[in-house]
Amino acid sequence: MADSINASGKKAVVLFSGGLDSSTVLKIAVDEGFEVVPLSFFYNQRHKVELEHAKKIADRFGLKSHVIINLDFSPIKGSALTDAGIEVPKNRINAENPHETAEDIPATYVPARNTIFLSYALALAEVTLAGDIFIGVNHLDYSGYPDCRPEFIAAYEDMANLATKASVTGKLRYKINTPLINMGKKEIILKAFSINVPLELTHSCYDPVDGLACGLCDSCVLRKKGFGEAGIKDPTRYYKS
């Protein structure tokens, strides 16, 4: 039985938004020799410009297999990322000590988003015969999202292996890979730089203005801080800086 597990070779679905973290994960998976299927979502997100970045990065890596799925989040109200009526919090966190000022889960939280993203990744992994799924979550310099924590990922992997025909019949055993899980932004940026991720093409901002990063949302603040600590020039074009 063991011989048949993931016998189709090293194939992986990589959840890929075009951001700094998932672009780094994508490059890690490519460098590890996986045949990669990058998976992005259009869910009418406020920062839908990230998909243009994702396409450019997939092109740069020569990945023709990039899949973009349309998600209907319209009945799932209440997130600043999908509801134009809710403002993205600005200047919420202290760049010097993000956890000191950001104990709460912010308005940019999208209900069950990573659960839905991973579930599509699981379906795509089953039909492409990929045993591995990569996701760029990390729980250190993060915004407090529950679905970025190691305990969530472990529970998802357990569930996934009971969910599908491929896993139940022993054809595949799913592994949810989280190579950034214990990294802070500084470490992620140093890693990205060392493996030639095109940092200038990545997009992190939740609330871009004319396609430029706002510089004030949690994601921008954490990104700026990370570049500063890494001692690497931040190539991001900010609307305000």
Add this chain to the structure above:
Amino acid sequence: MADSINASGKKAVVLFSGGLDSSTVLKIAVDEGFEVVPLSFFYNQRHKVELEHAKKIADRFGLKSHVIINLDFSPIKGSALTDAGIEVPKNRINAENPHETAEDIPATYVPARNTIFLSYALALAEVTLAGDIFIGVNHLDYSGYPDCRPEFIAAYEDMANLATKASVTGKLRYKINTPLINMGKKEIILKAFSINVPLELTHSCYDPVDGLACGLCDSCVLRKKGFGEAGIKDPTRYYKS
């Protein structure tokens, strides 16, 4: 802390296809006093006529809250239910002894479908403050789908309670309710009859012809068998019988 769990009252999201099983589950949830949000999906399924049945049944129960979400399954190939090029198996199972002839998982299996359905239900449950999710899975007279088994449901519930802001902050504790899990079709039909489910409005067929049930797919065969064993007149209009 315990006081705040599901303090918003008895509210439930019910996965509801318009079929016999989920219509029965919907009525069970209504009868148990839940404020119910029925959730259906359009995924360009071969049997999309089921949504018309779902709307009629929700209307019959006076449920204005019916939510229909569009799912993009186009990149998820390989199922007879979503791919016009794959035939729905006919005369596959023996009506007298379904498990004897149907050991394999059939072509109507849709990769990770219940995982994706439940993930949307979880998101909708979070934003509607519903602590309960109902799903009409059963593992006796079923077609062999892995995501209809109790062990899958238990793992999903564990994962769900680690996934969301509402569960992590103690506002809600999610319960995945499967009232039909140990019932065969006969028992489900007797239950449905006893609680006045409008059986004539429910739709089960995977491969309808001019809106009528084919009578030959697994779902039709199991439904026919169930009505026969229950001794209740089958109100289904079959194209072939």
